[in-house]
Amino acid sequence: MKRVLISGEPISAEVALSGLSDLGGGAVSSFTGISRDDGGVTAIELEHYPGMTESSLMRLIDEAFARWALLGAAIVHRIGRVAVGEPVVVVGTASRHRADALEATAFLIDRLKTDAPFWKKEHYADGTSVWVDAKSSDDDRSSRWS
Amino acid sequence: MTSETCDLPTHVRNIHDAIDWLAGQSPGHALAFQDKARLRFALDQDMVPLDAALGEAHELAIFPPVTGG
Numbered sequence: 001m002k003r004v005l006i007s008g009e010p011i012s013a014e015v016a017l018s019g020l021s022d023l024g025g026g027a028v029s030s031f032t033g034i035s036r037d038d039g040g041v042t043a044i045e046l047e048h049y050p051g052m053t054e055s056s057l058m059r060l061i062d063e064a065f066a067r068w069a070l071l072g073a074a075i076v077h078r079i080g081r082v083a084v085g086e087p088v089v090v091v092g093t094a095s096r097h098r099a100d101a102l103e104a105t106a107f108l109i110d111r112l113k114t115d116a117p118f119w120k121k122e123h124y125a126d127g128t129s130v131w132v133d134a135k136s137s138d139d140d141r142s143s144r145w146s
Numbered sequence: 147m148t149s150e151t152c153d154l155p156t157h158v159r160n161i162h163d164a165i166d167w168l169a170g171q172s173p174g175h176a177l178a179f180q181d182k183a184r185l186r187f188a189l190d191q192d193m194v195p196l197d198a199a200l201g202e203a204h205e206l207a208i209f210p211p212v213t214g215g
Contacts, residue, residue, distance in 0.1 A: 033215050046214065049147070049207065052191035077214065089215050109215060115193060117207075118214025134211030 001072035001094075002065075004057045006048065008080045016076035016090035023071040023094050029101035030092035031109045035082045041122045044088070045129070046079045049117035053077075056116045064093065064107055068100040075108060077118065107145050114142035160199050161187050164206060179208070186211055 001019055005011075013032045020028045035044050061073045072094040082088050091108045095101040120132040158164050162182070169179040179185065187194055189203040200206070 047147075048214070049188075049191075049209070052188060052207070055191055056193070113215045114212065116214050117188070117193075117209065117212055119210065120213040131210075132213045134213050 001074075002058065002061050003072075003074035003076070004054050004061065005074075005076045006053055007076060007078055011076050011078055011087050011090060013087065013090045013092075016074055017092040020072045020074060020092050020094040025071045025094045025096045025101075027096070027098040027101040028092060028094045029098070029105040030090065031105050032087050033089040033109070035084050035086050035088050037084045038122065040124050040126075041084060042125050043081050043083045043123045044132075045081045045121045045123060046077075046088070047119045047121075048077075048079050052117050057112065060108055060111050060115065063111075064104045067107070068093075068095065068104040069097075070095050070100060070104055073104065073108065075112065077112075077116075079118070081123070110138075110141045111145060113138040154200070158200065160197055161189075161194065161206065162196050164200060165196075165208070184210065 001023060013030060017028065017030055057075045061075065064070060064073055070093055074092045076090045078088050091105055093101045093104040121129050122132055123129045154164060154167060158167050165179050165182055169176045182196060186209050187196065188207040189198060190205050
């Protein structure tokens, strides 16, 4: 099972991960990224590159399947305005044994951060907004999977 | 996101060449493309490095480092 979804509506981990536990494996691992109150942020807003976004996420899943013994993988990502406290992204994997699912989940979120065409803007309570700069720490985490 | 369609000169073989050529098209282009290290590229929606050959690709996307997740 391979699932990629870009959603303009609120997402939930329960829906994003549905089916992963029914694939006959012994392990399901997941990561949920949540819009965070960083110094007065009230919401973040995500833009993406339609067309490329889905294919880049599916490519990451294909790469994860090639590297680990996976039974399923899902990536569900919000676009548009996401209020603080709401999920931005859910990544989940299923495997027979836990090591594959745990490592593949870390791989997928680390590589999504540097390889998938999303851009994030932070909105503040005073009405201002700022585009978020990429972090070198994200590059470091992503490159350890090279 | 904005886009334009153009015929690149035949000496433009890789993305590096294409950015240099595009930067010469207007002061706005020059400003947008002045720092290549801060740009990311995709050919036909597949991310590639600055030295990638253009080959037969039809679409070059140029964008800032991504910040999703």
